[in-house]
Amino acid sequence: MAAIASAQVQTAIEKAKLNISSNQPLSAWLGSRPSFSKPTRSNPNQFTIGDQTFCDTSCPRLPIENYIDDVHGDSLPTHPAVLTNVCTEWGCFTNPWTISTLSSLLPSTPLSLDGGPGFARGSICFGSVTLSEYSDYCKHFSVSDSAPLYVFDHRILSSPELSSSFSIPPCFSNDVLANDPRRALPPAWLLVGAEGSGTPIHDHPTTVAWNALLSGCKVWITFPPDIDESFLLLNIGEDSSDDESSTNSSTHSDSSDDFDLSAIEWFSKCRDLPKGAQTIIQWPGEVVFLPEGWWHVVLNAQESVAMSYSIQLRRFKE
Ligand SMILES: O=C(O)CCC(=O)C(=O)O
Incomplete structure (x- = not known):
């Protein structure tokens, strides 16, 4: 790895890539990407990638006022929902955080960088980059990568520069796992994503998640906890739709490859x-x-800035 690194590392992004996956050459990150048409404000409910079109399935949109007195989140839904009116008065929404506005607020702060192709999936906070370096990557270089890197940082939301720009809704204010050493991952993440970056499919078995989008556009697919996992794995193979031995549709198989x-x-x-x-x-x-x-898989259909929280409510029973 040292030999690869000294020969090839030129930029912070390249260094991050080698930290994220030291056994892969930088060339492994490059590749073509399926083209997609971004949802737009005039056609806000449709997203097309390659030959697939995904339409918003009208998940319930619920005003946060419904939960204003529920400080333990007991009455939050047991199905996915979009909460509205949460960010209306937040500074980071009225003067929205974008890569550019955040770069001005945090000119030289290193933030954690992850994401990329499947081989990098196990990485959590292995890479590090400033937002101006990441901005440069988004503008000029991310399009050469088969799956762009994604700023996913669990420290910066509590910094003085950012923490006064938003407030935690009361229904998310009591985290049973606060200060609990059994917590698997930190609860609060700033997400800054190039177009085409995203979060691979996963679930949070014991915690609820809330994710506030401040700029850009994200496309989510969610699945109930008891979904047949073969639907999640999508091991459809490059040409399985032509494979006559396939008895099932090309939507899923039971291999985890x-x-x-x-x-x-x-x-x-x-x-x-x-x-x-x-x-x-x-x-x-x-x-x-x-x-x-x-379960959920999330794609940044436009360059996006969001914050993502994962907390355990008292309603959760082992
Ligand atoms: O990329 C995203 O916005 C989704 C983030 C997410 O799934 C998570 O934080 O658990």
Whole structure:
């Protein structure tokens, strides 16, 4: 690795790539990507990638005022929902955080960088980059990568520069796992994503998640906790739709070989969604709420800035 690194590292992004996956040459990150048409404000409910079109399935949109007195979140839904009116008065929404505004607020702060192709999926906070370096990557270089890197940072939201720009809704204010050493991952993440970056499919078995989008556009697919996992894996093979030995449709198989798909690969390989799956096209100011155990895969259909929280409510029973 040292030999590869000294020969090839030129930029912070390249260094991050080698930290994220030291056994892969930089060339392994490059590749073509399926083209997609971004949802737009005039056509806000539709997203097309390759030959697949995903339409927003009208997930319930619920005003946060419904939960204003529920400080333990007991009455939050048990299905995915979009919470509205959460961010209306937040400074980071009225003067929205974008890569450019955040770069001015945090000119030289290193932030954690992850994402990329399937081989990098196990990485959590292995890479590091400033927002101006990441901005440069988004503008000029991310398009050469088969799956772009994604700023996913769990420290910066509590910094003085950012923490006064938003407030935690009361229904998310009591985290049973606060200060609990059994917590698997930190609760609060700033997400800054190039177009085409995303979060591969996963669930949070014991925590609910809420994700506030401040700029850009995200496309989510969610699945109930009891979904047949073969639907998630999408190990459809490059030409399985032509494979006559395949008795099932090309939507799924029971091999786990492709569990490590990046979000963009997952979307481009996905065919029909099973019953119970939801497609959510999320716009700035909307908060996606996911109950405990729901699976999700998320693609930044436009360059996006969001914050993502994962907390355990007292309603969760082992
Ligand atoms: O990329 C995203 O916005 C989704 C983030 C997510 O799934 C998570 O934080 O658990």
